Each structure stands twice: as C-alpha cells, then as structure tokens.
Amino acid sequence: MFRNTMPRYEILSADSVEVLDRGWRRIVSEIGIQFAKPEAVELFAKAGQRVDGDVVKLDPDFVLEQVAKAPREFDVQARNPAHNVHIGGNHMVFSSVYGCPFVREGDVRRDATMNDFRQLASLSQAYDELDSAGGVICEPNDAPLDSRHLDMIYALQTLTDKIYMGNVVSGPNAADTIRMTEILFGGRAAIERVPATISLINCNSPLRWDDRMLDAQFEYCAAAQPVVLTPFLLMGAMSPVTIPAALAQQLAEALSGIALAQLIRPGCPVIFGSFLSNIDMQSGSPSFGTPESAIGLLCTGQLARHYGLPFRTGGGLNSSQTADAQSAYEALMTLLPTFLAGTNFVMHAAGWLEGGLVSCYEKFIIDIELLRELRVEFTPLEIDEASLAFGAHSEVGHGGHFLGAEHTMERFRDCFQRPMLSSTANFERWLKLGGKDTAARAGDIWRAKLESFEPPPLDETIRAELDDFVTRRRRELGD
C-alpha cells in the first residue's frame, strides 16, 4: 500500500466549492433521487424525508448528518495480514481492471474465459504495485452465468491473499460473497470487526439507484462491509456536458447513496466513488483519458476531502483498441492526476483497454510500470546537506564525470528507479534484442511472470470448506 505524502493539487477555489455545494443541495431537495427498492425508500421515509413514489426529496442537511456517521478512514483486512489495507488519509489502494467481457493478448482479442480470470488474478497477486485483483477482472464467459460469481470469488480468495471486491450482480450474489468471506476469515464477527471485502455500487445516473445494486448494497452494508458508491457519469450521456454540472450531480448521487448506507447500518464504511468522463460528441462513444476527465478527477478529490470522505477515482483508463501510444498516454493522463489528487481507492489501475471492454495482458504490464514510476515520483525528496554531495563535486571537478565517483559507487544500485518494461537500449542493441516494441516486451514479461507464479499458501481446512460451499451453492443454483 502506497502512502502519498506529497502535496495535493487542488484547483477549486473556496467560492467554487460553495457553488457546487449549493448545486447538489438543490438537486437532492428539488428533483430528488430515485431509489428502485421499497426498503430504501422506507428507510428515508422513516427518517422524515419527503417521498414521492420511489423518488426521495432529501433535506441536504439530513444527508450530511448521515454522511458524518461514515468513518473518515478504515481498514480492510486481507487473509495475508501483510496485505491489509487502510482506506483514507494519504493512503492509496490499487486494484486491477473490473468488468471487461473481452481480453486482448497481443494481436488476439477474444471473449474472456475463467482461465483468463485466473491468470489475471495471479498477475495481480504477483505485482506489489497492486493491493487487490479487484473483482470482475474479466467476465468469464465460459462459466455458467448463475454461478460464475462463486468461481470468481473462489479464484480471488485462493490465487491471491490480498483484499478482493464482492459480487454485486444481485442480493444473493452479495450474500454468497459475504458467506465465503466469513469462511475465509473465521466467521461473521471477524469480518464485522474489520471488513474483509469491498464492493462497487454504481448509480444508474442520472439520479437513480437501481434495484439489483441496492439489493447488493443492503447485504454489504448490513454486514458492515464497505461499499464504493459511484455515480457513473459520461458527460453528455449520463450528465450535462459542463464539468461543474457533472460535479454537482456526482455529489448529489454519491452523498445520497452514502446517506442510505448509514441508514442501513450507521457507521458502515463507505467510499465516495467517481467514474467521470465524457462521450465523444461526434461518435457518441465513451472517451477516457480526456482532459475533461482529468479536471473532474482533481475536483473530485478536493470535494471528497471537503465532505470528509475517502474517495475513489482514476485508473489506467483509455479508449484505445490496442496497447499502443494512445493507450499509454490516455492511461497516464488519468493515472498522474490520480496521484496528484491522492485518490484513496483506485480501480482499473492495471489492464484496462478499449473503454473498459477489454482486459489486456500487455496493458496490464504497461500500467504496472506506470504505477512503479508514479510511486517514485510521489515520494518526497529528502533534502539536507548530505544529499548535496559536495564531496563528489570536489572529487570530480570541472568537466569531468561522476560515473566512477565514490558517491556514485556507493549508490548506483538503487539511486534511480529501475525500469521493468521501459527500454533505454541504444538502437543497435535494441535491434539485436529483437526490435520489440513496448507491447511485445510486455507480452514477454507477463508470460514469464505467470510461468513462475506460485499461489499463496492456504489452510487446507478452509479451502475444503470453501470448496464445499461452492459445490453446494452451484447445485442450488442449478449449474
């Protein structure tokens, strides 16, 4: 887990924050938020909010009272305690891409399979830059639909010993995730004391929380497992085309979802979620890694801090079809602001391609390289007399070189970040090594990494109990 102790880059004035604050207040109170689950509406009604069908007109001050019940920071435990994470403050937690129906491997783009899921989970385990494989690293299309959530959770629990995200397709899927988590961590009390899974609840923006997502939210919040309440905003489609409008809407949606979480279980840990980009107004396609999304990201961080909430933004987003230059610059156009904003929970941090339709193996490696570099870039310099190396200057003098200086010899092994993927080879040597571009080298790297992969050890009693559960539930689900 990375701690980002560099300054935050904040671009909103106090006046702007106030305008946005008035904006979400007006939306929740005048237009209201739709909750497509009667139990949710009932909770709000009982708490004295005005209800009109499934639309709740919220008192903004009431919303903030609920929001204040959420912890500012919290822990999530992993089955390997070395991989526990802390969400909030200056901590940054990174997880892999989420939700892709396809995979890309070199020049081949195809339906994702359960084998891909296991491979991508293994890679997520193998790289220290990731704190989690995430959840649906890819959609395993060869696994039966009704029970594949069991296979995915099982893979995340056994191939990784990091935190993992819960299934949110339905209430029962969420309940299965919780039950499997109880098995892995030794019972309900253990995971209620320190949560052990974290789940993504998307808003059906604009201003509507859907039934299945709410079913899952109710399960997770009741079990005190954190939820990432995320407005899903592609400006021009799910929100107006002006960034301030999208930010006000994002506040209205996220804060209303967080208020609901607190009504379900006061004190339930939550994350202020953001997934904010825009559509290409010519093609109508989603665009990622855009300047508008970077601005939105920076503002989101500042606003989440304003309301005292840990937040999610960012990742290695891009619209590119292959692991080419565009995929890289769009990814970094999002990832660098992610660090500038000090995002607490970063989904899609490795592997995202083609607007999130594709989990790409090579892109996964490219993103790991970016995370490695950004971790160095966002580590404060230590500046003191010794760091000035005056002695080295005395030794080398005018017009000399420092290659053999004592100061260099003492530090050359770890003075600079060593690239894993990037090449500094001169042209002749690069040709001799096969003239491989970045994507081709990334292909070599992930294959070698997978080949040497050893799953982390797991207690056999627990594994057997998980096996039993999965077998039983699969039977019950008719698969």
Added chain:
Amino acid sequence: MFRNTMPRYEILSADSVEVLDRGWRRIVSEIGIQFAKPEAVELFAKAGQRVDGDVVKLDPDFVLEQVAKAPREFDVQARNPAHNVHIGGNHMVFSSVYGCPFVREGDVRRDATMNDFRQLASLSQAYDELDSAGGVICEPNDAPLDSRHLDMIYALQTLTDKIYMGNVVSGPNAADTIRMTEILFGGRAAIERVPATISLINCNSPLRWDDRMLDAQFEYCAAAQPVVLTPFLLMGAMSPVTIPAALAQQLAEALSGIALAQLIRPGCPVIFGSFLSNIDMQSGSPSFGTPESAIGLLCTGQLARHYGLPFRTGGGLNSSQTADAQSAYEALMTLLPTFLAGTNFVMHAAGWLEGGLVSCYEKFIIDIELLRELRVEFTPLEIDEASLAFGAHSEVGHGGHFLGAEHTMERFRDCFQRPMLSSTANFERWLKLGGKDTAARAGDIWRAKLESFEPPPLDETIRAELDDFVTRRRRELGD
C-alpha cells in the same frame, strides 16, 4: 501562446529551498566555475571575482546582483506579429525537438536530411500548439557542414513566420544568425529593441562553460538576443546521483552563466535552463521520462521563480526506439509536469524520440495531441450557477439521458476537446477503418498536413536579401 493560469504544483519546502541555496553558493565560491574563454574570465576578474586560470570562484551575492539585472519577463518578436511571444510569468512557449541526427518515419530510421528539416519546419508552422519550430529540428546530414546553419536559419525564416532559435555551433554561426535576423526584421536596432531570436547555450556540465558555446553566447548577448543557459545534467554522469545535488549544481551553473550574460550586456534577456534526467545505471544509457526527472522538473520551476527568472524545462522526452506505448507515457510523464510547473520555454515539445537521437514524424503528431489535451486540462473551470445546468436535470429527470437535452444541443460542438489523433471508434468500426494503431494514424495525419501546407507569405525584397546573404556566406565558407 498558451497562458497557464492554473495553480503551480510546488513540492519544495522553504527549508529545502534554503538548503539548495546554500548548496550552489558553496559550489560557485569554493569549487568555482570554469569558463573556457579568456574574455569571459576577464569580465569576471574586472568585476572583482577571484580567478584561478580559467576557473572563476564567484561571490554568490555578486552572482545574484548580476542575475537581478536580467528581466523577469520579455518579448520575442516573430515576423508575423500574431506569433510574437512573451517569455515569463504564466506564459508557456513551445518549440519542436532540437538536435537529432536521425529521423524516423514509420518503420524507417535513417540519417536526417535538409528535406526532413524543411518538412519538420513546415509541420511546426502548421500546428498552432507550437510557437516555434525551434532550431536544429534535425541535423541535415546531406548539407555541407560549414554552411548548413545558413540553410537551417533560412528554412526557419521562410517556411515559418514564428520565432526561431539561433545557431550556436560557433561564434561566426551565431553572427550569421544575427545578421540574417537583422535582414528579416529590418536592421540591428529593430532586433535590439525587441529580440527576434533565442538561443540555447548548454553548459558542459559539471561546472564548465565551453569555448564555442561561450563564443556564441557573447555574440547573442552583445546583440541583446536572449539565451537559454542550460546545465546539461544526466544524473550519474554529469552530476551526482542525488536529485538535491543535481539541483544545487544546476543552480550553480545556470546562475553563473546568467551572471556572465549580464556582464556582457546588462539587462540581456535570459532563461534559466534545465535539462535534467538520469542515466540508466545498468546500461549507462540516458533515461528520459523518468520519475526522477519529473521531480527535478517540478523543483526547477519552483527554484527559477525563487530567483525571479523565466525558465526552460520539459518537453516530450523519452528513450523509446519507436512511437509506441513507452514513447507516449514517457513523453507525458515529462509534459504533464511541464504544465504543472508552468514552464515558460519548452524545447523538444514535439517529435523527440530515442533519447533525442531521432526526430520522429509520428511522435511529432502524438506530441501535438498531448499539447492539445494539456492546454484544455490547464484551463481553469468556470464555475457559476449557470454552469450547473439545473434546467437540464429538470428536463432529463431520473435514469434518463442528456444526449438530446437542450443544454447539450446548445453546446455539443465545442463542449469537449475533439481529438485529432486519439480514436474512440468501437472495435468493429476501428477494424473497418483499417485497424490502425496510433502511430499509423499519426503517419496519415502528418502526411496530409504536409500535403496541404502553404508557406507563409514573405516580402520578395527581404527574401532576395536573405538569398544574397546565404549565397555570399556559403561562398566565403567554401561550400
């Protein structure tokens, strides 16, 4: 010319700035700076500085007194007044790659030619994101060595109407540049009133200014033409391996060069230059787009402001061999901090590949795309009631979409930056369009741009005078 009115991202504490300040003072006073030109040493001696051979031990307060004579901001005129630039403050001026012996065009890497020079100058003229083609956009290896500076300056003067950089290979080359600039702008008085060319003076780091560079500097400063005094620091080779040491050395070198400029001609406009990266300690090769260089860049901006000087850093630097993912992420890893630092003069902003050995046509287009995006990203948001688009929410309601909303229809043409190079096409459409990756699409773009290129008009009397000068000088030089 872009004005960056966003906040600066500053990462040095006041204490750190003080430590670095003590660092350069100690270097210039105890180790001193070598000036391999007797006239330079003489100027310092006359001004009361201690001289030991060609090494000058400088009084740091004397250095700062000289530095204070340099203007904080100044103009540089272009032959098209619409392309005049202002250097300093929140202004950012961008110029193309500089100094490459090779070019890359698709899969072909070859010696650069004068035709390449002309083509790259034309592309620099064609894109508004560049304020200058720079100087040696590539080294035209097919032009005679002694007179090729005449061909280059002539190409910059005739194919572009933007500011251009002067030749610095020798004093006479600098004098030729100045003479040709006088012809273009109507005489010496005109260019002394408002300078019309800007030149790069590199330090032979560590702590040595070489004779040829100094010869050029004397010419340019005497004519009141700005110079960019640039320590050339690859940490591990030309400076110690710690960033603070490199920063202190950079201050020592740049400030001593700036002091000399003020002794040559008090008030001569200067730019605090920085070219700061590191070598790969395994291969010994230069690395670019590294986290260390990004940190150095951010610190350099803050230090330059501390000493009240306009500064140069950044560009689209990278070590990659082709216009692939690495070339893109390393370029942005430098360019985004360039904007965060608010760099006043950015060299190598378009076309840099392979550690600066290659001017790459496709990379040129990729960089233009990055500049386009960053200009949007670093334009402050306007946040007021109207921008919140409350009416659009009322119109669309819960779970609807904004594609046809009145607010969207009024703004869809220019609400988001339209990509020039990036593709948001879905996979099927992308395949139908040829399945071209970013580099291939960039190839299409620069070829089309060149095909439609029209050089800016130039007064025929002036062109004839330039022709005469070039012909005469070429004869004198024996080419």
